[in-house]
Amino acid sequence: MSHDMSKDQDRLYKLTNFTGSNGLAIVFQNRKPIFMTDNRYKLQSQQEINPDEFEIMDPSLSTEISEILTENKSSDQPYASVYIDGSLFPLSFTERIKKQLLKSGIKFEINIKEPLVDQVLQQHPDNQANQSNQPKIHGFELKNPGLTFEEKRMLALNHQISKKMGLDSIYVSSPEEVSWFLNMRATGINEYSPIINGFMVISKNHKTYLFVDKQSKQALEQTRLRLEGDIIEICDLGQFKDRITNLGLESIGIDRRSCSSGAYEVLNQSGIKSIKFFEESAALISFYAKLNAKLNADEKIHEHDCPQILDEIRQQLAGSSYLSNSFPMICGSGGNGAIIHYRAQDNHSRLLNKDESVLIDTGAQYIQGTTDTTRTLLFSNKKSSKYDNIREMYTRVLLGNLSLEKTQIPKGTYGYQIESIGRRHLWEVEKDFSHGIGHGVSHCGPVHEYPHYAYGKDKNSALALQENMIITNEPGYYLENQYGIRIENMLLIEKCENNHEFLKFKSLTLVPYSKNLIDMQLLDQSHKFWIKGYYSQILHEIEPILKRNNKLEALDYLHKETKEFI
Known part of the structure; x- marks a missing residue:
């Protein structure tokens, strides 16, 4: 599901x-x-x-x-x-x-x-394992999703594909899209995605039938949120086969990739305006500052300790709008960083060491949206030649990240068509990485969003990049048993001001890069100017949050990490 x-x-x-x-x-x-x-x-x-x-x-x-x-x-x-x-x-x-x-x-x-x-x-x-969780439904105010269920229902049924095929009903097969249609999210059901588990059949002339699992049904029945009066009927998931054959539907559309004939492709503009991740950026900076202070004081921190440290900071800064992680934290120290989706285990994770790099890929679920950020960090400021290789490779990954974010593209461009932009600086020294350079991110849902999975190489399983999509930009480099490097920002796709037939990218992630890993000799003036503008935005948006929450350690860390460019 x-x-x-x-x-x-x-x-x-x-x-x-x-x-x-x-x-x-x-x-x-x-x-x-x-x-x-x-x-x-x-x-x-x-x-x-x-x-x-x-x-x-x-x-x-x-x-x-x-x-x-x-x-x-x-x-x-x-x-x-x-x-x-x-x-x-x-x-x-x-x-x-x-x-x-x-x-x-x-x-x-x-x-x-x-x-x-x-x-x-x-x-x-x-x-x-999951039976002790208490499921809870969260409803969105209209200003967050932008459209009501009824408006979304008609949007799907009146989509050009639905009209062309003469459909009077659509089968919505993915739980994230069901949750999007309903303007609801659910915690305590899935581990990382706050979505309702189920399928849905929407139609022009009949009720909407919602087929959900036991936990989702329990949560829906306990919530005081209304499901659009009598328009939606809640059914047991096990009834799906019998009910669907007896509904009397004349025609039903099933998207081979996912569902809903394009209605879910992008958020509308009113939804995008509510998506700001300033608290998440402030939490990450506070987290990195705490690791920096502890490691330079020779305190012991294992890889598996890091998720709890960050969770506590997120709860402090965001309060009830913070729901959960959006995926298990990837915290790989030294050679473990070369395992692209490494997961530290409590009983045998490595100690973090200020003298070796650590790759931290983490995300959170907020009522405002879903986040996904990666930074590779080195907390030692030694200028030893043993860091020459990792500094060069880190800077080349950073250049790929900056080059992609600075790119403007014509409408109709697919994600795979811009992959080479993020890889070029690695290709110059005959290096590469074995994962895609990014993916779509949902709004308070799965951190890897479908159907548009923006960087898919197959046109049959991907959509062209469009205004208001949120995607990630995450080039990397991995040297087995030695280190891993990945730098990931979330990007919002916007129209260019002077030519609306072109699109540009805006970073939603406001977190500085690792000063100790940047080789300044590889950056030209345009790169330094871009980073200066990025850091100015970080200070403008994030510094007030840190001050308001008395995060003095984080403020000191932020100023030291950015001062070389400001």
Whole structure:
């Protein structure tokens, strides 16, 4: 239903012990099962998955799933079949795989009602992990989402695709879009995304039917927020198949990528005006300042200590508008930073060391929106030659980040078309990184937003970059067992003032870069001027918040980090 879920719902984790957000397991009858992921999780999968139990495919080989299934069909089997849970994969995926397998004589079976994997994993210890949470529904005032449910419903039904196909109903398949339509969010259901788990069918001439899981239904029934009078009927998720066949709908649209025929592509302008992440930027600066002070005082801090330190600061600065993390913090010290989506474990995480870099990728859920920021930091100001390599590579990553943010693009440009801008300074020294340079970010929802996943390389699974989208800009570089570098800002896409056929980027992240890692000799005057303007904005917006909250340590850190450019 969603790419974010608690451990009791995470089938892949329970089957393989893999905690990343993208993976696939193929279980055979007569051979070792196969695990597949992408390059971001190559090292992580090797650490978390037992190689005696799973064959871990090399993600750099880009092997097609259908090829693996065909190759592993036994020669003594004239017929073979593949079983898949149809509720977990988009229609475009299942149709493509089915077509390829049928050519090889392999039957493709789709099951929704009773997935086999759920029967196998019934006794897993994490099945009770999320039952103590108390779900709560949060409703948005009109000024935040900008449109009412009824306005959004008509927007979807009157979309050009809906009209062209003559649709009178639309199946909304993703929980984040259901939450967006309803102008509601929910905490205590998913671990990191404050969304309602369910599907929805909206129509012109009938009620809207909302199919939700047990926790979401409980939260909706307890809330005092109205669901648009009698327009919406709440149903059990298990009733979906029976109810959908008896609604008397003439035609229903299903988006092969996601749903809702484009209504969810971008926030409207009134929603964007409410999105400011000043408290998050202030919290991050305060957090980095605290790490700097503690490490330079020789206090011990483990990687796994950092999420709690930052959470306390977020709660202090944002109060009730801070809901939760938007994903597990990535805090990788030294060589752990080279594991792109590293997750520190309580029982064996490394101590942070002021003399080695630390990569911290973190995000939060606020009523105002969702954040995602990465900084690579070095808390030692030594000028030793041992830092020459990491300073050069950090500065090249920074140049890629700045170059992309400064870029103006014509309307209709896709994210993959601007990837090279963020990589050019690494390519100059024959270096690169193995993940995309950015992704879409939702409004108080999944930190990786669909359907537009802005930097997708396939036009069938991505949308062109558009005004009011929020995306990330996160080039990096990773030297295995030594260090990892990533610099990530969230960007708002705006129209250019002088030519509305062109778009530009505005940073929503207001956090200084690491002074101790910048090689000033690699920056030209235009780069220094851009950073000066960025730092001036940070001081203008964030300094008053730090003063108001008496964050003297953070103020001192901010001034020291920015003074070379101001």
